[in-house]
Amino acid sequence: MALSQTNYCGMVIWLAFKDICLARPLSVLTTCIFVLILATLYLLRACRQTQRTTRIRGPQGTSLIFGLAKTVVDSNITNELYEPWAKEYGPVYKIPHALGKYRLMLWDQKAISHFYARDTSLYHHTPFNKIILPIAIGRGVMGADGESHRRQRKNINPTFNAAAVRSLSSIFQDVAHKAVIAWDAEIESNRGDDCAVIDVQQWMNHISLDNAGIGILSHDFGALDGNGSDVEHVLNAFSASVDPSNSLFILGQTFPSIMKLPWPRTKFSQKLHLTVGQICQEMLSRRRKEKETGGTDERDKSCLGLLLKAEESGETVGLTQREVLDEARILLLGAFETTAVSLTWAFIELGRNPDIQTKLRDECLEFGSTPSYDDLTNKLPYLNAVVNEVLRLHSPVVEVPRAVTEDDVIPLSEPLYTADGKFTDNIYIAKGTEVVIPLAALNRSVSMWGPDAKVFKPSRWFKEDEGTHGTGDMPHGYRHLMTFGNGARMCPGRLFALTQFKTVLFILVRHFMFEMADGAEVQIVKSLGLLPRPSVVGSTEAGCSVPLRVRRYEV
Template identity: 30%
Template sequence: MPFMALSLLLQLSVLGGVLWALRSVYIHFIVRSPLDNLPGPPSKSWLLGSLPQLFNRYAWDSHKEIFHKYGAVSVVRGMFGQRMLYVFDPKALHNIIVKDQYIYEETPVFLNFNRLFFGNGLLASLGEQHRRQRKILNPVFNINHMRYMTPIFYRITHKLRDAIAKQVDEGNEEIDMLNWMTRTALELVGQGGLGWSFDSLEKPELNTLAEYLKAFVPTVSPLFLLMRFMPFFVRFGSPSLRRRLLEMIPLKRIRDCIEISDVLDRTSHEILRAKRAALEAGDQAVSAQIGEGKDIMSILLRAQMSATEEEKMPDDELLGHMSTFVFAAMETTSGALAHLLHLLSEHQDIQDKLRQEITTARDGRDNIPYDELVSLPYMEAVCRESLRVHSPLATINRTTTQDIVMPLSSPIRGRDGSMITEVPLPKGTDVMVGLLGSNVNPAVWGEDAEVFNPERFLSPLPDSVTDAHVPGVYSNLMTFLGGGRACIGFKFSQLEMKVVLSVLLENYRFELPKNKEIYWNFGGVQYPTVGRVDDKSQLPLRVSLLKSG
């Protein structure tokens, strides 16, 4: 594009942004709203509101202040005074996630970000397109498919066990377990999801793709405020022009994000070409591949061959699903596993009890079969409690597509002293859904709601939990969401966690590092660092061998 046209486009973009800002100031500071009567923290800035406090790596205290001081429904201020609802009231969540889920849609920021970086997969679609995609994908995430995946998961985890043993034998006092969880989760989704091997797990160093993916969340999290302008950015010009505009922004983080996206996109194209070539060569070639043709992508591609033109999924969606699976499955599962190993290092008694249950269940066999593994009560309790107290995602955002009234489980007191039982929400209201807030809500889980205590799941749950009807797809928790946008791979993730734990805990003891603080950073997905200053995501733990692998 000629320089003059590009310059004019940038000027128009700036003018559009200024007009939007002036309109926002008028609407949010001058025009009255029913949300003005709700409790909430004071705005920190007329320009950015409370967003810098709620979306930075140290944001935990700001979120916990909302939990404890303002309750399950509050209002916070966004850019130019925008009113944003912060919600973890159970009845309100049911309406947002299930009953009125097509009125509370994903925000343009979320959709455009995922479309730019991961393509047209599940995380970038809405409405009928999203429902069609899930209908096609749901069958490959059923329990029968998980049973088939179990031996594959064990083979990968045994390689992990042997790789860690080598590091222990070499005298490593501390081992970065986030490194190994990242690589293992990537290989699990690679072989089980795509029929592709990313990592032999034979070397201690990260491979290129794992290194890039591990760096993505720490790289992109500080860009949250900049991403608020993304809905305006994606309306201008072609994808190639938008890329050129991004490359012109003098921020290293932007360039790093583009590079990560490019690596992931090239990998997805390479896998798709190889899978299609095998299918065209016949059943023998498919069976010779990793996954033996029963991986998620091979099943999808076979379904494509017999589908009508209307039912077929276009290549941009297939590629988007692949990139989304690789990143989302790796990032959330590796983080959840790392956090659980950290918790077990802090609670040696729980680690010992879980190890004993695993040893008893295995009973001298090579592996614990699927149905027995998923039924281990203490294993299930430990996984549930870790995912409850340390949900990888603390919040998600929705925006209302029309005016709607949101009911509440319990009345709240407004700023004027009146009792509020429902909240009218104007069209375009941004809603922060408190996943972690729901998971540690003392009105539901009791006064020890923020305490890691797996024993709570070994007895009947209190009436306050069952009566709340939290709309999560998993165990009264919001960790995997619910409704039509619930995490499609949550059974896949649970199986990964249990297989890895069943192998590692019988072979190793995990303990906290000496003289190092592990800090879990708030981000799109939580990630650990040594201390609060270091930018490198890592989880060093002391690992000792219990017996030979």
Template identity: 45%
Template sequence: MDAVVNRVSINVGALELRSISTLDVAVVSLTVWALFKLIKATRRQGVKTTRLRGPPNESIVFGNGRVLDKSPDSAEIYEQWAEEYGAAYKVPSALGKSRIVLCDPKAISHYYPRETSIYILTPVSRNAIERLAGRGLLWSHGESHKRQRKSLTPGFSNTAIRRLTSVFFDSAYKAKTAWDAILESNPGGSAVIDVQNWMNHISIDTIGIAGFSHDFGSLEGKRSAVVDAFEELNSAKPSILSTFFFLLAPMFPWLIKLPNSRGMIVRKLNRAMGEISKVLLERSRQEIQGGASESDQDKSIIGLLIKSEDENSALHVTPEEVMAQMKLLLIAGYETTSISLTWALIELSYNQEAQRRLREELQQFSTNDPNWEQLNNGLPYLDGVVQETLRLHPPITESTRLAAEDDVIPLSVPVQTASGEVVDRLTIAKDTILTIPIRCVNRSVDFWGPDAKEFNPDRWIDDGKISGKAKDLQGHRHLLTFADGPRTCLGKGFALAEFKAVLSVLIRSFAFELRDGPDTKIERARGLLPRPRVAGEQGCRVPLLVRRVE
């Protein structure tokens, strides 16, 4: 979620100041105040932080935010800057501040293990996370983060995920049944279906059952306040005032708490998640306290977490933390998997040969479904499709942190500083802001070779096709998609199993094509996380032409 905040903070393209005198006055006032505030920090960083080269400052107020926002793909801008200034460079930010961007594998491998200790959430990220999901795992640092993570770990163990695999298939088959009915009522045996909307339904129903033993019934047409709030947030356009607040929030974190239209939707989502979480939490507590046998007790993720709420537990978590984890599960379960599944269907629609090969591999399961072990290790092309989708389209596009103390970051390739000196390490002063451009690194030619921008599942079947620089990354399968270190995505195994199970059902059952042909343009729309959208569509719609596979 912190990456969501980081993304919004630099998305300034929608802000048109024109003749808005109130904002003009506010900008001038805040700028003057900020300049005085920055003097001491700038002097300190000027002495201790390596002065790097970087792109020129486009605006003293907005920094280079508009450059990144106006680009169809900010990852390409980050990559161009890396080619020009080296694998570590400085990018101007709002109101005269700057941040260091790291595109060097050795630097990235140094950074991630030190998250929650040396590199912590920025104040604006922490405020935004607390506002959306409370003081849970995503919000915490240091020992608190370690304790909360341990309390959640049993819910994401291999044993737990193996048991939940049937839930993933059940959701996929509910979607299949609904699509069969749609196709049956359409002449010609094909229909245009907004697949992103259906992937949302699959994701929310799956996390509801697997996470809380609660069926939202979204796949059966039921509505809920939680789903309505998610949809409203993902379709809402940021207002001038809310964009202005987010733009300056990195300098003034309290702005994130001021009322604005987007903030009202966030509060609505928070309230909806809080209400359903209280009901589910109380039900699970009563089940455990009521003396239910071990076999009858709730085995959902949250059911296992509640056992850590007991004050006698070595990993005692507070009621506030339990509620925060529930909200986090809803957000992550709804957003990330639905986005990744949608991108997979888009890529397979562009690449009909890849779709054919995947279907051919899955045909061995014409009368049954792959089990958990087969999903993990027995379907190499399915694995390649999933990994390649996650490489090209990570739901979290960048990670930005604040240095809590001074540090020295090693580099695999030396860079030239602003003074012309060549250095193989960076000195980082306390309070320096650093960014890892996840999407950029995942798609970088320097890391992945000349076909880095292409959808090529075969690169995962033969690891020898992965270039040397990518192999230097320590994350999952050399990707930054699930991060690394203490903040490695705890739900990685859950997400991968769900992704593969759902995709296996859909590709065995249906063929997908781009509604408007192979030249269809896909753009990235703003939501809680960036989502794919067919250019010209409203909201985050991805209509594909779907037909049955005979």
């Protein structure tokens, strides 16, 4: 039987006394007082939440200390657990976390719509994220709430609107063609063979970083030219270093202040913050000098130009200098990581599905010239379907956690059976309760997407493919996807990401054929990292996390 929060509190006190029993008397007294104060505050909060929150059912924890926290951080597992739990316990259920804490999982579409309508105003970042986000990426729009978020979001929206992204299309094309030249060189170097084995993950990192550098900072990192930069190294190392299953990481979500201590994880986050911040500051300083000397040209409409224009508006309606730096850092990080992961998954799925790959190539070849922004949006339906299906099946962001800042009543689209043995059409949650939207699991829900929800099937995006979707209510995000989120925090760079994604895929699939180097049936797992990155289990290619065999396509 799971321990109550009161019993957990008692256990914490007992462990604390056990650890200090050999200490000096004064240390013992001081520590006892500290522990009693901490335990009292924790108990009062726990009792208040227990008394005033609707009693929600949910799975039992597998650990007295960590609940299910070590289980649900692994997206390989949670995508398969969340929907069965929703069927068993109802469309809102609780998952036990560390030290008696729990999180509410929202699976009900009406509840999710309610959440997104109040995101940033009533639902704020969790205390853990409020500490860890500024350490790693600064205090820009991604970490802001309330009025600060609204002001910052209003100022960065023009950097990624349709007109701004349309002007970046040629950059994405140039970078993709540079990748074509590089892959040709790889094949040419294998004399006597008509193919080359590459690590597609590494190449998508190069492409994504060069696109983000030029498109956002007006700076070419030269990743495709083999010019390793400090930014590229720290980004790749940071993605590989994050382990959300680490005990300290999990306990930090219950007692977030411990993340301020100089742990290795915190030091690495600070290094990321500093390294990326330095290159962003350098580019901003260069642009400011150009503006001072009358260098006003089309670059004033670039991402940096628009951020600096917001800076000139003053901090009450625009952005402060610090915020401009933080926004540049966040936009670079977001554009790099999410797109690199999505492109990698695209080549995995096309390598595993040769018929789909051929159909996509035929459409791209038939189109002829390199498509414009508007062409990518309206004239390549199968390319759009493939991209949508990759984003559905492999959402880079797995879930969204928030903490409610005031007591709230969440409406439900269907009655919920509570732990009291009653039915209710709404639930009451107390201030401080943490709520989670499981983006990736919702994208793969059988009730919403049909019995083949976990199958890569681009045809589901065409009306003539009947029976593709289930009978459940569909999410209200982009194309019914949860991938970009929704509401006030819906991803501002989605047009940037989609246009880059489609351009790279269009150009590379026209020039090459590709297959998984270890066979179409090779097992793919998602690593535990900053974002879940795919990797091939037991790859025979040394140094390749996702080995792909590429051949030139000969007409």
